[in-house]
Amino acid sequence: MNTLILNPNTSLRISQILHDEARCYVTDSRCLKVANVTGGVEYISTPLESIVATNYMLQYIADNHERFDCIIVGAFGDPGVQQIRRYLEIPIIGLTGSSLAHAKMLRDRVSLISLTSAFREWYSDVISSLGYNSLVSQYLSAEVDMEIAVNRDRIKLARAAVDIILSNVPRQNAVVLAGAPWAGIANMIAGQIPNPVFDGVESSLLFCNALYSSRNKVEPNKKVVQGVKNVSGLLPAVANFINAAKW
Secondary structure, eight states: OOEEEEESSSOHHHHHHHHHHHGGGOSOGGGEEEEEOSSSOSSOOSHHHHHHHHHHHHHHHHHHGGGOSEEEEOSTTOTTHHHHHTTOSSOEEEHHHHHHHHHHTTOSOEEEEESSGGGHHHHHHHHHHTTOTTTEEEEEEOOOOHHHHHTTOHHHHHHHHHHHHHHHOOTTSEEEEESGGGTTHHHHHGGGSSSOEEEHHHHHHHHHHHHHHOSSOOOOOGGGSOSOOOOOSSOHHHHHHHTTOOO
């Protein structure tokens, strides 16, 4: 299975974090590609930044989707996933949807821990759109300096996660670490806390494998577009995407 993890922001450091963690779950690293979009912001924390990211994601996916069997959007908040999914003939999976679905298999309540409180409004909107309002019973923020998070001080990140979980999270809750820089921290702290803990990279790769192996295949919903629209200033592949044409 050829898997693309598309980082919808411009941080090469976060892409390296995603790549390092994803390699733990693939049998052949040659079948894994991690790529950045070509424009946007260093990290996404608002709905507006998510819209910007979706534009650049669409450009990359339109040009490259035929090379892959599955696409993972490597940012919590799943920018563009629901909008682009209906046009693709391969699975496209987000860190948010996959980690929450994974956690729901083990617990009826989830505590979501973001890196800082700046993400809460956007994450709340996304969780609502995914239908998980009743699942996420607690929002917490580790208030980690984003320089520490992006530059990957794993010891400080792990310590911050353990401290906030032991101090605030009910034992019966699952924990979802919300944000790409948390990748790999769930495995680091699993033996130090009483709760099941999830991050989006592991969950999304597990779902990719399941969908790839399933006899039920993805079918694009091309009925969402009525007729062919005139477009201008767009890459040909993106124009085809908008008009729901076969690539």
